[in-house]
Amino acid sequence: MADISWLTARPIAHRGYHDLNKTVWENTLSAFRRAVDRGYAIECDVHLSSDGVPVVFHDHGLQRxxxxxxxxxxxTAAELAALRIGGTADHAPSLKELLDLVGGRVPLVIELKGTPGHDAGLVERVCNLLHAYRGRAAIMSFDHWLIREFRAHAREIPTGLTAYGSADHELEAHFSMLAHGISFVSYGVMDLPNRFVGFVREKLSMPVITWTVCDERAAVKTFAHADQMTFEGFDPDATALS
Incomplete structure (x- = not known):
């Protein structure tokens, strides 16, 4: 397995280092620029536009x-780029714009957002962009139908399962994804600890990052049961964890 220690080396800014959408909004170039300036890794969300372009945006709907x-x-990607996010000067960027902005300066953790019937080609197109990118980047998803495509397109790109839950049926579904070559897990911090996360860390030596850490309590829980946090709403470098 390739060395992916970079995945857990620094806290990961959830949708960039925004300010909870007060003046700097999530998943914008401004939020990503702030993360780069602080040396934080970046988590972001990617959908496929109607014309097949990977675009950075979290929600399925456009209203919020x-x-x-x-x-x-x-x-289309052009129509999405024309949207003013939160009424600011920022737009919905393409993944290519994000890659060009970051230029390998910090790691990227890219969550692929599937929409059944409207996401054909998402995994392949994201992976094609990342194969040409010289920086450190990983992909992950909640969507099992996308994860099943990872192995065919990712090659050396680290791939992960995004997950939550502690009920037996939820954990069994997560275990089934281990058959598809994933190399890390991103897990909801409030559902730790659990037997799935314990198994992948202890038996498979697979790194686990958490989402979404919003305070010191969740940060402490992360480092008791996982390897790194995806955070928002505070500055980890200025927070003494006890």
């Missing part, structure tokens, strides 16, 4: 972030 009706999959 873009102030308009409809869904990401219904708009």
């Amino acid at each position: 972030l873009g102030g308009t009706e409809g869904y990401v999959w219904q708009r």
